[in-house]
Amino acid sequence: MTTKIELEKMRFYAYHGVMPQETKVGNDFVVDLILTAPLEQAVKSDELDDTINYAAVYAVVKEQMDIPSKLIEHVAGRILYALKERFPQLAAVELKLSKLNPPFGGDVHSASIILGETFS
Numbered sequence: 175m176t177t178k179i180e181l182e183k184m185r186f187y188a189y190h191g192v193m194p195q196e197t198k199v200g201n202d203f204v205v206d207l208i209l210t211a212p213l214e215q216a217v218k219s220d221e222l223d224d225t226i227n228y229a230a231v232y233a234v235v236k237e238q239m240d241i242p243s244k245l246i247e248h249v250a251g252r253i254l255y256a257l258k259e260r261f262p263q264l265a266a267v268e269l270k271l272s273k274l275n276p277p278f279g280g281d282v283h284s285a286s287i288i289l290g291e292t293f294s
Contacts, residue, residue: 175214175217177212182206183206190242203272204270205272206269207267234256238253239253246287250269251289253269253271258293267293269290
């Protein structure tokens with residue numbers, strides 16, 4: 175049985191960017207996650223200890239989003255590996271990090287990075 179947890183459109187205000195104004199003013203960011211883990215026991219047991227706590231996942235993402243970085247690629251990588259460290263049962267993570275209204279002079283809804291990692 176393949177078990178996936180999806181957390182969609184987690185929204186954060188953060189200070190990531192290369193331009194000086196981005197680190198002073200900040201911007202809105204959205205994180206989407208798909209976590210793959212062997213959670214068959216939770217399907218049977220109905221016990222929180224047998225799954226991955228969504229609130230704990232959110233806390234890991236927020237902690238990493240609170241650390242300013244120049245590149246969203248760097249932030250996404252930190253989130254991915256922090257999740258794996260906190261939840262060693264993860265078999266795979268797919269993460270999309272989007273900066274809304276990126277400040278480069280065009281009408282663009284968002285700029286995103288998508289990372290995926292399978293753990294052995």
